[in-house]
Amino acid sequence: DIVMTQSPDSLAVSLGERATINCKSSQSVLYSSNNHNYLAWYQLKPGQPPKLLIYWASTRESGVPDRFSGSGSGTDFTLTISSLQAEDVAVYYCQQYYTTPPTFGQGTKLEIK
Amino acid sequence: QVQLVQSGAEVKKPGSSVKVSCKASGGTFRSYTINWVRQAPGQGLEWMGGIIPMYGAAKSAEKYRGRVTINADESTSTAYMELSSLRSEDTAVYYCARDREPGGTLWPFDIWGQGTMVTVSS
Numbered sequence: 001d002i003v004m005t006q007s008p009d010s011l012a013v014s015l016g017e018r019a020t021i022n023c024k025s026s027q028s029v030l031y032s033s034n035n036h037n038y039l040a041w042y043q044l045k046p047g048q049p050p051k052l053l054i055y056w057a058s059t060r061e062s063g064v065p066d067r068f069s070g071s072g073s074g075t076d077f078t079l080t081i082s083s084l085q086a087e088d089v090a091v092y093y094c095q096q097y098y099t100t101p102p103t104f105g106q107g108t109k110l111e112i113k
Numbered sequence: 114q115v116q117l118v119q120s121g122a123e124v125k126k127p128g129s130s131v132k133v134s135c136k137a138s139g140g141t142f143r144s145y146t147i148n149w150v151r152q153a154p155g156q157g158l159e160w161m162g163g164i165i166p167m168y169g170a171a172k173s174a175e176k177y178r179g180r181v182t183i184n185a186d187e188s189t190s191t192a193y194m195e196l197s198s199l200r201s202e203d204t205a206v207y208y209c210a211r212d213r214e215p216g217g218t219l220w221p222f223d224i225w226g227q228g229t230m231v232t233v234s235s
Contacts, residue, residue: 093157
């Protein structure tokens with residue numbers, strides 16, 4: 001199985017500041033035939049199901065605010081929130097869907113400083 | 114807009130089984146993979162398995178093979194996940210989630226059920 005490792009485990013950022021979460025996969029999730037990275041980001045808030053934010057490492061899901069962006073390729077990826085809002089407090093997970101079983105990172109808890 | 118609605122919370126004894134349902138409404142059901150993902154208290158997300166209703170054959174994570182049964186009823190647009198030989202470590206919220214695109218090629222999960230809390234306790 002591909003192991004996904006996120007850093008940091010938790011993060012406190014001031015409102016309006018940038019938040020950066022990293023994700024590393026134990027093997028490349030870049031499919032060379034279509035040049036897509038099979039990497040997604042989810043947001044999980046208490047009492048709610050996960051919400052898909054980003055897929056193909058950098059494609060924003062419909063309706064997701066443009067302050068959320070994803071980058072990276074191969075084995076190293078980043079989720080960036082450009083200007084933190086109060087409603088962004090959540091746990092964020094990366095996921096690889098390159099191969100079965102799809103696997104998730106351990107999660108990064110984002111709080112307001 | 115497709116919605117996935119799951120069955121209600123369950124309390125089970127160790128050694129018993131639980132069956133969780135996931136009913137789709139408002140869109141196509143049969144050609145999309147329906148996945149099952151769980152989150153134990155204080156833990157992360159874990160994929161358990163999935164099924165494409167039109168094909169019927171389910172896949173499951175090696176960890177759950179022999180204990181999990183995933184199937185689907187196209188006539189009612191409902192997927193099911195049954196977990197047997199329950200132990201306290203199976204206490205978790207169980208989600209169904211649909212692949213973003215149909216056909217079975219690997220995709221992220223864009224539509225999720227509301228979650229079903231399963232508590233295993235003597």
